[in-house]
Amino acid sequence: MPIITEGFSLKNHNTFGLDVSAKWFAEVHTEQELQEAILWAKEREVDLFLLGGGSNVLLTQDLDCLVVINAIKGITVLSQDENQVLVRAAAGEIWHDLVVHCIHEEWGGIENMSLIPGTVGAAPMQNIGAYGVEIKDVFVSLTALHRETLETKVFSKDECQFGYRESVFKRDLKGQYIITSVTLRLSKKPVVNTTYGAITEVLDSKGIAEPSIKDVSEAVIDIRRSKLPDPKQIGNSGSFFKNPVITVTQFSELKKQYQIPGYPQEDGQVKVPAGWLIEQAGWKGKRLGNIGVHDKQALVLVNHGGGEGSAIYQLAMDIQASVQSQFGIEILPEVNVL
Structure with a gap:
């Protein structure tokens, strides 16, 4: 007990x-x-x-x-061949610790998600992702404990119903299961992904022409540390809002007024950076007493010390209303509010 x-x-x-x-x-x-x-x-x-x-x-x-x-720990190899390895990680493992372990073993697939905070168990709940990779890309299955029956169920990738920063555990099955382990399929012959963000730029600055998964990981860590404040130094939860996805028509209309960046999606819609919207609305670097918006990344809300969660929540709602008013776009929190 x-x-x-x-x-x-x-x-x-x-x-x-x-x-x-x-x-x-x-x-x-x-x-x-x-x-x-x-x-x-x-x-x-x-x-x-x-x-x-x-x-x-x-x-x-x-x-x-x-x-x-x-705090349930453990990383286990379930099976492997010359090309790939199936790895099961307990839900209490720190996500970045798992990434570091896999890089050390030269298993590729999650290096772009280096330094994402949180635990392994939380990772599939919101389909974590960064720099062109999401956990669904390497996901095989997870085990979860039903809160009422205490029965263990294995969920396949399809059953998890992954979406952009969401899964069935944030919708239909919210609050019903506790994830206990996650199984991933990683590559022993990885092909690195350097196409997203400033990864290539960072690698070029280091003179790395043929990067390893460790090189990519270190580039991602450098980028994240340059943009996102360390919670040990200033309280924050990383990106507070999801990047909204809008129609091509709406994007085209906004293009007539603003130099708005956009990223076409497979479903024909366009993803717009929430940080850009928040910055254009005038919130970047704004401080309200003990809380505020980070001065280097408008997506990040911060507690300068002694702040209250209710005040941060009010700030988030004010930012939402401001962006909605100026751009006609609803930005939704990525963070769970209690």
Whole structure:
């Protein structure tokens, strides 16, 4: 049985650094402890909230529930041949630690997602992605525990219904399952992807003409660190908003008024950078007391210290309204608000 602590501060368990409390708190290291925590909450008719790395959540108030940290670890090779390897990672593993491990083993496929904060278990929930790669590109399956029946179910890629920063676990099955492990198919003969963002530019500056997966990873890390603030230095959750996808017609109309960047999608629509929209609306670098918008990346909302989650949420809504008013585009949070 995991240790249940009452009145536990979550300040060190969310990257915004917000000092809110959980009425009860537990950290689980095995699936059995996870089941015991679920039963503990059921017996007392207490809600249970699973908290990963705390990098994709905005806590606006104290939580009147049992907050559980999934600390189940382990990386296992299920099968391999000369071309590929199937790797299962426990949900409590830190995502970037998994990336580093795979690069060390020379398994390619997730190097472009280096330094994305959070845990492995949270990764498929929102189909994490960066620099031209998403987890769905290497995803095989996941195992998850049903909160009510405590039965384990294996979900295939199709069953996860991946979309842009979403999955079935954020829609139809929201709150029903707890992911316990994820299986990925990685390449032993990787072909690197350097087409997105400034990766090629960074590699060129280092004089690297034929990059390895480690080179690509290090380039991505350099770019992310130059754009995104370290949560240890200033509270933030990385990109707060999703990049909106609009119709070609709407994009063409906006092009008549603005030098708006856009990226054509497979479905015929156009993805527009939310950071560009927010910056054009005048929010970049704006500070409101202890909170604000980062001065280098308008997608990032920050807690300068002593800020409150409710104030950050109000700022996010004000930004949404401003962008909607100026461009007629709705930008949606990527962060879960509690």
